[in-house]
Every structure is written in C-alpha cells, then in structure tokens.
Amino acid sequence: MLSNYFKIAIAVLKRRKFFTFISLFGISFTLTILIVITSFIDHLVDPGYPDANRNRSLYVQRMESSDPKKGWSRSGPVSFHFYDKYVRSLKKPELVSFQSMPSPTVTYINNRKLSLDVKYVNADFWNVYTFSFIEGKPFSAEQLARSEKLAVITDKTSMDYFGTTQGVVGKTITTDNEDYTVAGVVKAGPITDIPSYGELYLPYTLMKGDFKGTTLNGSFLLTLLARSENEVDAVKEEYAAMVKRIPPQDKEYTKISSEADPFLASFARPILGGDHSDGMTKLTGFVVAFFLLFLLLPTINLVNINVSRIMERSSEIAVRKAFGASSRILAVQFIVENLILTFIGGVLGLLFSLLVIWVINTTELIPGGVLTMNYKVLGLSFVICMIFGLLSGVYPAWRMSKLQVVRALKMAQ
Secondary structure: OHHHHHHHHHHHHHHOHHHHHHHHHHHHHHHHHHHHHHHHHHHHHOOEOOEOOHHHEEEEOOEEEEEOOOOEEEEEOEOHHHHHHOHHHOOOOOEEEEEEOOEEEEEEEOOEEEEEEEEEEOOOHHHHOOOOEEEEOOOOHHHHHOOOOEEEEEHHHHHHHHOOOOOOOOOEEEEOOEEEEEEEEEOOOOOOOOOOOOOEEEEHHHOOOOOOOOOOEOOEEEEEEOOOHHHHHHHHHHHHHHHHOOOOOOOOOOEEEOOOEOHHHHHHHHHHOEOOEOOHHHHHHHHHHHHHHHHHHHHHHHHHHHHHHHHOOHHHHHHHHHOOOOHHHHHHHHHHHHHHHHHHHHHHHHHHHHHHHHHHHHOOOOOOOOOOOOHHHHHHHHHHHHHHHHHHHHHHHHHHHOOOHHHHHHHHO
16 A cells, blocks of 8 residues: 555656645755754764763853842853862862863964964863874873973864974974974864863963962863763762852852853853753753744645645545545545655755765864764654654645545536
8 A cells, every 4th residue: 555655646746846846845955954953963962072071071161159139140160269279179070171261362374364262271181081192292280380381282273383283293383472382283173162172272370360369260161070970970969069168259249159060051051040950951942942943834834735735636535535535544645645755855855964064064164073964863854854744744634634525526626
C-alpha cells in the first residue's frame, strides 16, 4: 500500500509542478535555517576545542553586591582579590583557571595596523583548557610569578604578525608599546567561547593598572575544574558555601552573591536568572518558542497550499469514496503524500544546510569556530522534518475526510 501511496505522490508532484516548487522551496528553506541554527547551538553548548573538559567545569562570570531593600546592586566579573583570598582556599576543584575578559589592543607590523584580543591568564589556564600547541609551550607558574614578559599566541596571530606559524618561538611580538617573547603558538579557539578565547595570552602578573585592589569586582573570569563529572555538584556547593561567608565590602550593600554554573547557565543567569534560578528554564522556553514560531508560519502556508492541492482533487476523492474508500484511508494517503513531500524537502534542506555550513566554515564567519553536522544535529533535523510534515498534512487530510461525495462532485464541476 505504501508503494502505491508513493507512486501516487510522485505522480501528483509531477502533475502540479508549481505547487510542488512552492512547497519544496518553503520546506527546504525553513529546514535549512533550522538545521544551521541547530548546528550553531550544538557548537555553542557541546564540549569542544579547547574547552574539552566542559562537562566537569563550572564557570564564574559575575560577582554581585546588592541591597535588596533599597534595590541597589553592582555586578561584574570578579577581581584578583576575590580569586586570591577566597577561591584559592577551595579544596574540591582540581584546578582553577583565572583569566581576564578578552580586550583589544593595537599593534603595528610593517606599517600595517593589527588589532589583537589580549587575555591575561594564570598558569592553570593551560591545564584547564586543552589548547593544542603547534610549537613551544605555555609559560610556567614560576615564570608567571617572576613576571617574565612571555606570550602565547594563536596560529592566526602568528600568521598575521610573522607571516608563518613555524619558528616564531623566541621571537619578539610588540603590542601596546611592550615587547614580549613568544613562548608558544596554539591553534586558535572559537570567538564564541569567551572564557578561553584570545589572540594573545599573557601572564596576569603583566596586567597594567592596579588589578590587586581589595574590591570583589574586577575584570576576571574563573573556571573551576572538578576531578570528575560526579564531583561537579560538590564543587558547586563548596563555592556557594564560600560565597556565603564573604562579608559585604561596602556599606551601601548588604548582600554578596556569585554562582559557579555550567557553561550555558553561566551566560543565562545574568540575563534571565537570579539568586534562585540559573535562567535555563526560561532560556529553554525561549528556544522552543522560537523554533515553534519559526515552524508556524511556513506550516500555515503549506497547509493552505495543501488544502488547495487536495481540493483540486475533489473528483478523485468523490470517485474513490463512491467506490467504498473510507475517509480514514484517504486521510492516511494524503498524510503519507505530505510526509513524502516533506521528506524530499528535508533532503534538499539537508543538502542546502551542508552548503551553508561549508560557506560559514570556509569564510571563517565564526572566527576559530567550526560548525558540524553530527548525528545529534541530523537526528533533531529528522524530528523537525517529521513534525513539519505532520503539522502541515493532518489538517488538510482531516478537512478532506469530512468532504461528502455529492459536494466533492460539485466542486469538481
């Protein structure tokens, strides 16, 4: 029976070329957008280079001082003082990475202006994040303590500055009127991974300004690495208990709050969460709502097209009903036809998605980032494709099933 449905569907698609083109264009275009977005979300969320330990890492993005009664608050990245006095005392984390937000600095090479994102890091940064060294090695804790003017650069920086990624260890790179000796060259990470992203990595002891003040807010991020995935919750609880013991640093504020969250939650909490929520529920709701809304418009259009397409076949429906075909059988046939149409559109959408992803990766639209089409993205794309086909096929099939033989014959005339 399915083979007959398939033959009928192909015959109908060939007969109504305009409707077929409009339907396939809408399906493939919608699915292309959704698949590329799914691949991008997968790139953002899943562990990858150089944050391969993400499943056992917790991220600290902010420190907030507030007075709930007066409604005052001050929030921002953490300070060296907070890291040195409080975070170093934690026993549960295996390692704690301490790094600044990437900040642009300007350098000149051969009369050419070059803007580099500088990140100041501690020695454990190179153990928390799994950077691949093309040559050289990271600076050690001892070199960092001696404030040796060393730098680790990315392969992109090396190409832009030296014109090569080989043989640059020991050479001097000058930026912001300071000379640094290149200690190593690493493969660049994606710009979307803010805790690890940088183009020029320097010891935090070389940071200009008074970064050793006694305030809790500064310009640094923390990454707490648990010894295993099973110990992540213990690290989180120890961090929360430590924060509770910190007294307010300013008379204007009565409360101190800071959270160690999984990667995505660390970005969701400042925007959508609060003290008692990491914002992931709202974020998930927004993502689901976005996908549903994005599916809704093309689905409505496809429903209208399918209704017109089915009603044009009213004579066929009337004849088949007159010869005993039940409404259920006809409804199943039209749903299967629509699923076949959606499947063809899904295949086209998948091919277009691969093309778009290839263009994004080739043109480095996401610096350092690579979108992929893995099994998870493929599976989700298949589910979206089937939902799309069912949503747009059920209503026209149901409407057709209610069509009486006499009315169908009149419509055919």
